[in-house]
Amino acid sequence: MSRLILFNKPFGVLSQFTDAGTAGSPRKTLSDFIDVPGVYAAGRLDRDSEGLLLLTDDGQLQNRISDPKHKLPKTYWAQVEGIPDDAAIQALRSGITLKDGKTAPAKADVIAEPEKLWPRDPPIRFRKSVPDSWISLTITEGRNRQVRRMTAAVGHPTLRLVRSRIGHWPLGGLAPGEWREV
Structure with a gap:
């Protein structure tokens, strides 16, 4: 039977179990929080982003979660500079042209600061x-730093980024550094 772990990745933690980075200044990794053999991250979340990261021991499930061809929606809460107007939100909904091409349309809305945010x-x-x-943004792609680049392209750089949902798996009430198996 496959294992699936929902983890609330804190800010500053790498989405991997080892750090091959600079010697002398070790960075926190998944191994600082999760001691479950045989699981690995299904997708990534940048070191300076927070929130839901899924881990599994099932290669097929990992592929269905992380491969953009499956178009699994991922929802983010982005705290941005300024207050986006209707034109900025509509641009996000239509797709943004970035250096690596146009993004797929996103679900985008201005929201109040999330209540359960730490x-x-x-x-x-x-x-x-x-x-x-704050903006809620749901995308189905997984380009490098995509949400940050999209909000910057409409004139509202991201200050804080929290992934709140992947597919039908919500972050729920997990505190930073906590995980649960489903």
Whole structure:
């Protein structure tokens, strides 16, 4: 029987079990939180992003989750600089032209700050002269830093990025660093 683990990846943690990075300054990895043999991440989440990461011991399931050809929706909460207007949100919904081509249309909405959100450690840097707001963005692709590049392309750089759902698996009430098997 396949194992599937839902993990709330904290900010600053690599989406892998080992760190082949710079010597002398070890970075936190999945092995600092999860001691389950034989599982590996189904997809990635950047070191400076937080939220839901799925891990499995089933190669076929891993492929269905992570391969963009399966178009599994992934929902993110993005705290962005400024307050996006209707034109910015419509551009996200239509697809954004990036250096590596046009993105597929996304589901995008301005939202209130998510209620179940934990404080980030370290906190984002606030600027008194620039307001911030939250966007919910659901994409079916998985390009490198795609959400950050999309929000920047419409004039609202991402300050904080939290993945809240992959397919029908929600982050739920998991605190940063917590995991559960489903």
